[in-house]
Amino acid sequence: MPEGPSVRKFHLLTSPFVGQVVAKAGGSSRKINVKDLNALRLQDSQVHGKNLYLAFTAAEDPLGPTAEETVLPREAASGESAPAQEGLAQVCASHTRPQDEELQELQHSRSEASDAAEGPGNWLRFHFGMFGSIRANEFSRANKANKRGDWKDPTPRLVLHFESGGFLVFYNCRIHWCSSPRADPASDILSVEFHRGQALDALRAPNPICCTLLDQKYFSGLGNIIKNEILYQAKIHPLTQGSLLTLTDLERLLDCAVQFSSDWLHSKLHGKRLHPQIYQKEQCPLGHAVMKGTFGPPRGFKRLTWWCPQCQPLVLPGNGDPSLCRE
Numbered sequence: 001m002p003e004g005p006s007v008r009k010f011h012l013l014t015s016p017f018v019g020q021v022v023a024k025a026g027g028s029s030r031k032i033n034v035k036d037l038n039a040l041r042l043q044d045s046q047v048h049g050k051n052l053y054l055a056f057t058a059a060e061d062p063l064g065p066t067a068e069e070t071v072l073p074r075e076a077a078s079g080e081s082a083p084a085q086e087g088l089a090q091v092c093a094s095h096t097r098p099q100d101e102e103l104q105e106l107q108h109s110r111s112e113a114s115d116a117a118e119g120p121g122n123w124l125r126f127h128f129g130m131f132g133s134i135r136a137n138e139f140s141r142a143n144k145a146n147k148r149g150d151w152k153d154p155t156p157r158l159v160l161h162f163e164s165g166g167f168l169v170f171y172n173c174r175i176h177w178c179s180s181p182r183a184d185p186a187s188d189i190l191s192v193e194f195h196r197g198q199a200l201d202a203l204r205a206p207n208p209i210c211c212t213l214l215d216q217k218y219f220s221g222l223g224n225i226i227k228n229e230i231l232y233q234a235k236i237h238p239l240t241q242g243s244l245l246t247l248t249d250l251e252r253l254l255d256c257a258v259q260f261s262s263d264w265l266h267s268k269l270h271g272k273r274l275h276p277q278i279y280q281k282e283q284c285p286l287g288h289a290v291m292k293g294t295f296g297p298p299r300g301f302k303r304l305t306w307w308c309p310q311c312q313p314l315v316l317p318g319n320g321d322p323s324l325c326r327e
């Protein structure tokens with residue numbers, strides 16, 4: 001298996017193509033739809049450990065996130081870059097005075113604006129097998145005959161022809177979409193290695209479900225827009241404690257998370273805009289008035305949350321008081 005240094009060499013081969021648009025994609029990979037890469041711009045190339053990561057974005061999408069933006073929102077979601085929110089009290093929409101809300105809107109405008117560029121990740125992860133390799137502007141040729149005596153050239157998993165006329169060829173590697181180069185595949189909602197059991201255990205905690213969903217330790221790649229949309233789809237109130245929900249409810253919520261994220265990734269790669277059902281809406285699709293509140297751990301990062309009190313009734317514990325998110 002190629003070790004770190006070999007993968008770094010592969011990285012050097014890809015670097016000159018960063019910024020270029022894929023004119024034609026081909027190859028034998030069945031883990032991804034190679035045709036999805038047509039007309040996308042190679043936005044970034046990174047190496048982490050033994051994996052190579054390539055980011056793609058819609059070539060004609062002027063609002064597409066820059067390489068920097070694809071990294072920043074995730075840090076924001078984990079609360080590391082939000083000192084301004086420190087000390088803000090937990091509030092429910094029903095208790096919020098208009099001037100408070102205005103202030104919070106202002107304090108959150110930066111993070112909410114970045115939600116638009118956030119979305120699911122658009123990174124391809126390449127994991128190289130024993131004979132894995134990358135070639136730039138050349139194909140690998142057979143250097144000996146196979147058992148039948150044929151001189152058959154190796155079959156590339158992926159070939160990316162760029163508009164410049166150059167091309168990259170990938171051999172003997174596993175290719176998957178993922179949320180971010182730094183994501184643990186087991187907690188990455190876009191990864192085929194996403195661990196549902198671990199995610200279900202996290203959701204079952206006696207903590208408001210809207211806070212658990214944003215915990216990047218368990219749901220890397222899941223941001224504020226996805227949180228709002230999947231809670232609406234699954235008809236779950238954001239402040240419901242995970243421990244009060246049935247396993248069926250939690251399974252459905254996970255299904256929504258995975259499906260919504262991969263659908264969003266697909267439309268994002270094709271330069272299509274997302275049409276939220278509840279996020280930043282005044283009415284739900286059924287015409288009910290939507291509520292808005294700012295929820296998060298007592299000393300952590302608070303995020304604006306929209307929900308429909310009719311479609312998403314609150315399940316209360318015995319004492320009838322929804323508890324705050326734990327830190």
Ligand SMILES: [Zn+2]
Pocket residue numbers: 284285286287288308309310311312
């Ligand atoms: Zn509704």
